[in-house]
Amino acid sequence: MAKHTDLEHMVLGIVWKRRQCSGYEVVREFAQSAAAHYRSREGAIYPLLARLVARRLLRCRELPRGSGKARAYKVSPAGLRVLRAWLRGPIPQQDATVPPDLVRVRIYFLGAIGPAEQRKMLRDAAEKVRFEIASIQQRLAQSRAEGNDYAAMALSGIVRVMRARQRWISSVAGQIGSRNARVAGSSPGKRPGRSTPGKSGGRRTGA
Numbered sequence: 001m002a003k004h005t006d007l008e009h010m011v012l013g014i015v016w017k018r019r020q021c022s023g024y025e026v027v028r029e030f031a032q033s034a035a036a037h038y039r040s041r042e043g044a045i046y047p048l049l050a051r052l053v054a055r056r057l058l059r060c061r062e063l064p065r066g067s068g069k070a071r072a073y074k075v076s077p078a079g080l081r082v083l084r085a086w087l088r089g090p091i092p093q094q095d096a097t098v099p100p101d102l103v104r105v106r107i108y109f110l111g112a113i114g115p116a117e118q119r120k121m122l123r124d125a126a127e128k129v130r131f132e133i134a135s136i137q138q139r140l141a142q143s144r145a146e147g148n149d150y151a152a153m154a155l156s157g158i159v160r161v162m163r164a165r166q167r168w169i170s171s172v173a174g175q176i177g178s179r180n181a182r183v184a185g186s187s188p189g190k191r192p193g194r195s196t197p198g199k200s201g202g203r204r205t206g207a
Contacts, residue, residue, distance in 0.1 A: 008057075009086040011048055015058060016075045016083055023049050023071060034136050034158050049073060057082055101165075103129075107172055115180040122173045129169060133162045 014029050015021055027045045052058040057079035062069040075083065103125045110118050140155040 004082055004086070007044065008048060008052060009083060011045065011052065012057060012075055012079050012083040015073050016080065020072050020074045023073065026073070032139075034132070034139075034155070052079065103165075103169070110176070115176075115184075118176055118180075119173070122169060122176070126166065126169050126173070129162060129166045133159060133166065136162065 011026055014026050018025060023046050026049065030045060049058065049060075053060045053073070056076055059074045059076050060071050061074075063072050064070075106121065106125075110121070113121070136155055136158050140152055140159060143151040143155055
């Protein structure tokens, strides 16, 4: 059986969920994703749709639109089998690993800047996370109002993850504040927040 990418499975799922849709509607779904990783992939969607049609996983037909025509996509029986096989699992271990987090990566290297800059960065991160939570909550309320139960389940999971992230950033800010205060009080000649070069050696990164 041919292997398919996660992006291909997601496109099949989006088209299946909409029953029939245009390429623009699929692109818009990615553009509105809560995950930056998928928002950045929208440019790959049209070529991917063409590949799925060539593999007979999607059906495509042209419909009149204004003075021209628009392509409408629908999942074929073969495409539905591929989608269902992906959903049934088993889930690869890599899908259950730690997701990327560039705020966490920055915090891992935060000792390279001074205390004031550290506080500013963490305030900025906290504000951006608050904004994302508010945006996702609006989409969650809309999904619930539309009776879209599975979308609401997924979005509520994102809200919980983002709230945990928010609490973690607040905890980091408190820990760094206490650390800098201790360093400033015990070593007046040492600039707080600077790590000793090479101290972490070859240990695995915490990012």
